Amino acid sequence: MRNLFTIAAKDTRIMVRDRAALLVMLAMPLGLIFILGSALGNVGEGDSLDAEVAIVNLDSGDTGERFVDGLTSAEEIDAVFNIHVRDDADKVRTEVERGDLTAALIIPKDLTDRITRGEPAPLEVLQDPGSAVIAGVWAAVVRAGVAQASAQIVAGHTLAEAFAAPLSAGPPSGADASNALPGASHGSPGETQELELDAVRVSELDVELEKEISMISFYAAAMSGMFLLFGGMFGAFSFVRERREQTLARMMSTPSSTAVIVGGKALGVMLIGVLQFLVLLAGTRLLFQVDWGSDVLAVVLVGFAEVLSAAGLAMALAALGKTERAIGGIAPAFIMLFAALGGAMIPAEQLPSWLLPVQVLSPVYWTVESFLELMRGGALADVLPNIGAVTAIGVVLLGFGVWRVRYE
Amino acid sequence: MSSIVEVRALTKRFDELVAVNDVSFSIEEGEVFGLLGPNGAGKTTTISMVSCLIEPTSGTIVVNGHDSAREPGALKAALGVVPQEIALYPTLTAAENLRFWGSMYGLRGDALKSAVADALELAGLADRAKERVEKYSGGMKRRINIAAGILHKPRVLLMDEPTVGIDPQSRNHILETVKDLNAAGMTVLYTSHYMEEVEYLCDRIAIMDHGVIIAEGTLNELRDVVGGMDVVAVKVAGVTSEVLERVRAIEGVEGVESVEDALEVLTRSSGSIMGRLVSTLESEGAHVTSVSVTEPNLESVFLHLTGKSLRD
Ligand SMILES: Nc1ncnc2c1ncn2[C@@H]1O[C@H](COP(=O)(O)OP(=O)(O)O)[C@@H](O)[C@H]1O
Numbered sequence: 001m002r003n004l005f006t007i008a009a010k011d012t013r014i015m016v017r018d019r020a021a022l023l024v025m026l027a028m029p030l031g032l033i034f035i036l037g038s039a040l041g042n043v044g045e046g047d048s049l050d051a052e053v054a055i056v057n058l059d060s061g062d063t064g065e066r067f068v069d070g071l072t073s074a075e076e077i078d079a080v081f082n083i084h085v086r087d088d089a090d091k092v093r094t095e096v097e098r099g100d101l102t103a104a105l106i107i108p109k110d111l112t113d114r115i116t117r118g119e120p121a122p123l124e125v126l127q128d129p130g131s132a133v134i135a136g137v138w139a140a141v142v143r144a145g146v147a148q149a150s151a152q153i154v155a156g157h158t159l160a161e162a163f164a165a166p167l168s169a170g171p172p173s174g175a176d177a178s179n180a181l182p183g184a185s186h187g188s189p190g191e192t193q194e195l196e197l198d199a200v201r202v203s204e205l206d207v208e209l210e211k212e213i214s215m216i217s218f219y220a221a222a223m224s225g226m227f228l229l230f231g232g233m234f235g236a237f238s239f240v241r242e243r244r245e246q247t248l249a250r251m252m253s254t255p256s257s258t259a260v261i262v263g264g265k266a267l268g269v270m271l272i273g274v275l276q277f278l279v280l281l282a283g284t285r286l287l288f289q290v291d292w293g294s295d296v297l298a299v300v301l302v303g304f305a306e307v308l309s310a311a312g313l314a315m316a317l318a319a320l321g322k323t324e325r326a327i328g329g330i331a332p333a334f335i336m337l338f339a340a341l342g343g344a345m346i347p348a349e350q351l352p353s354w355l356l357p358v359q360v361l362s363p364v365y366w367t368v369e370s371f372l373e374l375m376r377g378g379a380l381a382d383v384l385p386n387i388g389a390v391t392a393i394g395v396v397l398l399g400f401g402v403w404r405v406r407y408e
Numbered sequence: 409m410s411s412i413v414e415v416r417a418l419t420k421r422f423d424e425l426v427a428v429n430d431v432s433f434s435i436e437e438g439e440v441f442g443l444l445g446p447n448g449a450g451k452t453t454t455i456s457m458v459s460c461l462i463e464p465t466s467g468t469i470v471v472n473g474h475d476s477a478r479e480p481g482a483l484k485a486a487l488g489v490v491p492q493e494i495a496l497y498p499t500l501t502a503a504e505n506l507r508f509w510g511s512m513y514g515l516r517g518d519a520l521k522s523a524v525a526d527a528l529e530l531a532g533l534a535d536r537a538k539e540r541v542e543k544y545s546g547g548m549k550r551r552i553n554i555a556a557g558i559l560h561k562p563r564v565l566l567m568d569e570p571t572v573g574i575d576p577q578s579r580n581h582i583l584e585t586v587k588d589l590n591a592a593g594m595t596v597l598y599t600s601h602y603m604e605e606v607e608y609l610c611d612r613i614a615i616m617d618h619g620v621i622i623a624e625g626t627l628n629e630l631r632d633v634v635g636g637m638d639v640v641a642v643k644v645a646g647v648t649s650e651v652l653e654r655v656r657a658i659e660g661v662e663g664v665e666s667v668e669d670a671l672e673v674l675t676r677s678s679g680s681i682m683g684r685l686v687s688t689l690e691s692e693g694a695h696v697t698s699v700s701v702t703e704p705n706l707e708s709v710f711l712h713l714t715g716k717s718l719r720d
């Protein structure tokens with residue numbers, strides 16, 4: 001059993017001396033995080049936004065109409081949004097889901113009735129989570145509009161806060177649109193936020209944007225999720241090299257069992273991955289001030305789970321490829337595919353919807369989602385299912401590898 | 409006294425090919441046992457089965473009382489293996505390699521330290537222990553390859569062609585090492601296609617060809633196989649395969665082998681064939697520069713039994 005660690009330590013030592021491997025596993029992700037994070041981080045700064053939004057007014061009375069007029073006539077709003085007034089609520093919903101519209105407001109058909117009866121009336125704000133910042137601005141605009149309308153409707157009630165809430169097009173406080181990531185918001189496409197047009201007060205609804213993630217933080221999460229898998233490629237290299245150079249056969253001629261030898265190799269991949277992850281964590285923190293969130297334990301556990309997948313991938317690749325050349329051909333393809341599906345290249349929410357069912361097969365998907373969730377302030381409990389998913393994928397890969405791998 | 413290695417009716421098939429065919433031998437404690445045969449004879453396959461790396465198609469192997477099928481772990485613990493390939497980690501130093509292989513045999517702490525130091529001493533590389541193995545010459549790598557197999561002081565050492573592709577100095581060093589280990593009580597199974605090594609080292613020798621043991625015994629017993637025969641060595645240039653056939657056809661010639669610029673002809677009547685031999689060669693356009701008669705060796709035995717050279 002102790003030879004498990006003897007083998008893992010030996011592999012780690014060999015890896016640390018492998019310059020090419022260090023370049024791929026450490027320098028490349030850090031470089032990409034820096035380049036992508038700073039290059040894409042400044043998009044949209046100073047530009048006019050002209051976000052496409054729609055309003056569907058189903059109200060049979062005239063309150064809805066007045067509300068629409070109020071929104072469409074304000075200059076500040078016009079500067080930011082291209083407002084389309086539409087009839088078909090379902091069509092608008094699909095367009096928001098597809099990302100064709102950034103956001104929409106749907107006014108219910110009984111709005112006037114409810115207000116007359118003094119009941120709360122829900123307004124529906126649809127936002128494309130792929131454009132969380134702009135959509136959030138839209139929600140804020142609508143909320144401000146609601147505040148004003150409430151005040152008008154209930155004449156005689158002074159609602160200082162409502163009046164004070166400006167019909168401003170500026171981003172909500174706390175979100176820095178210039179350096180914020182489109183799509184960093186989690187949640188399903190076409191997420192609905194309901195606002196209540198309360199006859200007495202503006203109900204405090206949670207349309208606050210979640211903590212925004214800077215571009216560089218997004219790429220820290222994404223590239224870490226992706227590059228941890230490269231440990232799997234190097235692990236597979238190590239396995240086939242040992243097979244070719246007969247050190248594997250030599251290990252098998254010692255009294256150690258095959259299980260210990262394979263386990264030691266897998267443990268080696270994990271040990272190397274953990275070291276890699278610690279370097280990436282420290283590197284992104286110190287070099288790029290990336291905030292991985294306050295739940296350090298959860299971040300580390302997510303990393304461990306991804307590293308387990310890397311070990312599984314190593315064995316699976318060693319089973320599929322006979323030579324380093326063959327593995328060097330298939331491994332990056334696998335990892336890129338996992339990464340693309342997992343939203344490490346394009347945010348997961350922006351992938352076409354038909355890809356969603358296969359997304360769950362990518363360990364990168366669960367890992368990046370978890371990192372982002374933790375960066376936004378999530379805790380271990382929020383990412384436990386994801387950790388479970390990554391672990392399960394790793395175990396399946398490992399099982400396949402151990403089942404199929406050849407030792408000579 | 410019962411044998412420390414017992415191999416009975418060992419057979420290994422790779423699909424159609426029978427790499428090892430009904431091989432039996434036993435090795436007594438303290439012996440150096442040689443397995444001599446040309447490339448492809450089945451030596452490595454035999455060693456791999458003895459060290460439990462591949463499963464025999466049939467037959468039994470018992471080492472130090474442990475059957476390979478039932479107690480492979482205990483069997484392996486009694487064995488040291490020096491593989492034909494240099495099975496070391498090139499980017500680790502010699503000392504790191506030895507520490508790793510020692511640990512794999514269960515050595516820890518001070519026992520490991522002193523075993524590594526002893527092995528480095530034995531390899532004559534103590535002063536270069538901290539260099540990466542990739543920087544070593546072929547001969548030095550071979551020496552560490554051997555050192556890695558003896559760290560745990562095995563009862564039986566399997567050595568598979570440990571001198572292939574190295575300089576004469578390293579080769580001598582290795583042969584002396586084997587002698588020393590054996591003098592210290594280690595039983596050795598030594599395979600080679602160099603008959604001089606086997607002649608020099610081994611107490612008993614099995615000659616193997618095409619997966620079969622074709623002769624077995626002490627050096628003297630084997631020489632008796634070609635008892636009464638001589639080897640006529642002819643230094644000659646311009647020998648073609650046609651010429652070889654003509655020589656083979658000469659009456660009284662038991663076998664012919666061509667070694668670089670010489671022919672070795674095995675015969676019982678060197679006196680009577682000498683004339684025909686030279687005239688045949690000359691008439692075929694080959695130029696004979698010298699002729700001598702020597703004692704037969706293992707090469708001659710192999711030549712006699714198979715009609716071909718060990719060195720092919
Ligand atoms: N894994 C294998 N699969 C198929 N054939 C093999 C395998 N290993 C060895 N052989 C064949 O078995 C024969 C004996 O090989 P080997 O034991 O390596 O001979 P030697 O060590 O005496 O040179 C050769 O013909 C070789 O090609």
Ligand SMILES: [Mg+2]
Binds near residue numbers: 569
């Ligand atoms: Mg061989």
